[in-house]
Amino acid sequence: MTSTRADSQVVKPYTGPSWLVLALACACQFMVILDVAIVNVALPAVQRDLGFTDTGLVWVVNGYVLAFAGFMLLGGRAADLFGHRRMLVSGLALFSLASLAAGLATSAEMLVAARTAQGLGGAILAPATLAVINTCFSAGVQRGRAFGAWSASGGVGGMVGAVAGGVLTTGLSWRWVFLINVPIGAVLIAVAMASLTARPGRREVMDLAGAITGTAGLAALIxxxxxxxxxxxxxxGVLAPVVAGVFLLAIFLVVEQRFATAPMMPLRLFSNRSVAVSNAMLLLFGGIAIAMWFFTSLLMQNVLGYSALYAGLGQTPAAVMFVLVARFAVGWLPKTGVRLLVLAGCxxxxxxxxxxxQAGVGSHYVTSVLGPALLVSIGIGLVFPTLMASATADVQPRDAGIVGGLANTAxxxxGSVALAVFATAAAARTASHSSSSFSPEALASGYELVFGLAVGFALAIAAVSLLLPSRQRN
Structure with a gap:
């Protein structure tokens, strides 16, 4: 571990042992990703108990995603201005309290509001965990291994969530998929208070114009x-918010460039070619993740006839492979450079x-799901932690939070845009099938197109990686 760089002029950012600080960052990431995965299995039970309509039910997921993605940049900048420990603890507290409210919800409206508050808590928490890693671990192998462990913890969260959602919903109640976060959050708050050093906030005025236009623009676009x-x-219904979002983001860039004295997102960050190019690749990587975890689950359920629980178990070997590869991939980064690992992953x-x-009706799990899933998960294990390390490489501690927020936002x-594009393309291909559009054969045809588009995303990531500097500090 190392203290912050000289330009930060703050005390050492940690007081606990290095393993405890890393465990804290990984556990926070685990909890955020767990909450995304664990809720999906519980949705039918939630709908029965609280009387959600089919269209209203999606907001149990969308409310979380909208707040999580929309407020991420603001959360990252807040971590830089008010201190990483303060914002990490604040994010944990809000996330835990919102989880309690979700678990005790007595109406559909109350649950959606609680889920939105959870997303806001996650948006505060996620960039703070990256900032902790970036400021507490020295560049090179040490930080690379920390990023590998952080990335792997997200994979474990997704893997555990897919199974735990079914176990908790079946054995106890859907309410426990939310209530489980409360004791976990309490423990993590105690660890954060003991292992991280509080520091005074920076004497900078919050960029309110940038915060409002940037957050509103992202939220409207999503x-x-x-x-x-x-x-x-x-x-x-689609064009109006998308155009409004693009317009607000354009205003945001003008504000940041010309008017803000202390910009929420300093555009000078993009002069760092590693930061700029890595975030462009993370945008494309969102499509890879959606194709792998979302559409392979649909393939197993809608074409191969698996239950939701068995589909989650069917993805477990791939999640384990991702965890194993991610744990070590970034440790190789100082020797290989970013580009080689990204190209191998692509x-x-x-x-x-x-x-x-090639999967279709009558396909077997081992030959049509397990084999390709392991290959894709190897790629994710190589690419994701590498891009996260590259996107936050060689930045000053005062910008660690906003850079982490930017990478998460990308x-x-x-992923949100790719999901919409893939779902639209799959639906169009399925509807054009000669048989019923709900038949397994027709659905398989749509998923085939999605996987073909994912190949295009992979090739695009490989092409963009050529713009990276040949060597960089990490």
Whole structure:
């Protein structure tokens, strides 16, 4: 471990042992990702108990995602201004209290409000965990291993969530998929208070104009993309919020460039080629993640006939492979450089998704799901932690929070847009099938197109990686 760089002029950012600080960051990431995965299995029970309509039920997920992605940049900047420990503890407290409210919800409206508050807590928490790693661990192998462990903890969260959601919902109640966060959050708050050093906030005025336009722009853009689930891309319900979001983000960039004395997102960060290019690749990587975890689950359930629980178990070997590869991938980074690991991962993506596209009715799990899933998960294990390390490489501690927020935002926005594009493309291909559009054969045809598009995303990531500097500090 190392203290912060000289320009930060703050005390050592940790007081506990290095393993405890890393365990704290990983546990926070685990909890945030766990909450995304664990809720999906419980949705039918939630709908029965609280009387959600089919369209209203999606906001149990969308409310969380909208707040999580929309407020991430603001959460990252807050971590820089008010202190990493303070914002990490604040995010944990809000996330835990919102989880308690969700678990005790007595109406659909109360649950959606609680889920939105959970997303806001996650948006405060996630960039703070990255900032902790970036300021507490020295560049090179040590920080690389920390990023590998942090990335792997997200994979474990997704893997555990898919199974735990079914176990808790079946054995206890859907309420426990939320209530489980309360004791976990309390323990993590205690660890954060004991292992991280509080520091005074920076004497800078919050960039309110940037905060309002940036947050509102991201939220409007993501909301518009979400509306494609029920509306055509050219409809007013989609175009109005998307255009409003783009307009607000354009204003945000003008404010940051010309008017803000202490900008929420300093545009000078993009002069760092590693930061700029890595975030562009994270946007594209969002599509890879959606194709792997979301559409392979649909393939297993809608084409191969698995239950939701068995589909979650079916993805477990891939999640384990991701964890194993991610744990060590970034440790190789100082020797290989970013580009080589990204290109190797993209080759694995192409092979895996091309294999996935051959799956259809009557396919076997081992030959049509397990094999390609392991290949894709190897690629994710190589690419994701590498890009997160690259996107936050060689930045000053005073910018660690906003850089972490930017990297998280890129992945979230990329995943949201990719989900809308893939779902629209799959639905169009399925509807054009000669048989019933709800038949397994027709659905398999749509998923085949999605996996083909994922190959294109992988090739695009490989092409963009060529813009990276040949060597960089990490």
């Amino acid at each position: 909301y518009g993309v979400m509306q494609t689930a029920d509306n055509a891309w050219g409809s007013a 080759a694995s993506f192409v092979a895996g998704f091309a294999w996935f596209s 992945g979230q926005v990329g």
